[in-house]
Amino acid sequence: MITITRFQTHSRRERGVPQDFVNSFDRIRNFRKNRSIWLNCVGATVSDCETLRVAIFSDGSIGIEPVVCPSDFAEDLPRSLPVTEFVEETAKYKALNVADKLKKDGGDGDPPIVIACDTVIYLDGEIIGKPRDESDAFETLTKLNNRAHSVYTGVAICDGKGRLETFHEKTDVVLDFGNAPDELIREYIATGEPFGRAGAYGIQLRAAQFVKEVHGCYNNVIGIPLHSLAMCLRNF
Secondary structure (H helix, E strand, C coil): CCEECCCCEECCCCCCCCCCHHHHHHHHHHHHHHCCEEEECCCCCHHHHHHCHHHHHHCCCCCCCCEECCCCCCCCCCCCCCHHHHHHHHHHHHHHHHHHHHHHHCCCCCCCEEEEEEEEEEECCEEECCCCCHHHHHHHHHHHECCEEEEEEEEEEECCCCCEEEEEEEEEEEECCCCCHHHHHHHHHHCCCCCCCHHHCCCCCHHHHHEEEEECCHHHHHCCCHHHHHHHHHCC
16 A cells, blocks of 8 residues: 655655655646546435545646546445555545446547545544434534644555556544534534535535644545545656
């Protein structure tokens, strides 16, 4: 597995921090000219994907416009796994599932690049995913209130030639629901926004008003660590 943090990279092979950023991003853009990019968003509708991960891709920052393809992977790995292994393995199985479906569909030319992500919240040794219902969302947000928690996103990149790379990114976040947390949390849950999101909040949406601190990659909290992904794609 490859572990990429915001400031340094550790992998089976040594990777230096690239100095020629312009050339590196041009190289990433060339993927779109010659190969299709497939972004997997399991457990979310296409519209949800577009407002989260796809939006980050398509804003022109790295010049990739992905095609969304849902995965059939059940996302049922044991939560007793180390959190870094949990997110990387989940992303890996999502990517391989989509790659297998695309392979069966056939097609000429180079195989597409498949990118899959999985994001969870980690606090007190517990992996926290998406809330099951309003009660679960309230319990989760109450637990996160005024405490630093970690957001982990696992990313997997593969193609039809057997190449596969995975990495994860960690960002620390503090939410603050003020002097009347129960009331604010219930009002927020009533918007419906917490559902379908790890940790029961969307940092780029209404929950932005409750975000007190972010230490690390902001995009990672949304669901895709863009900087680390761009650097990984450069060498893929």
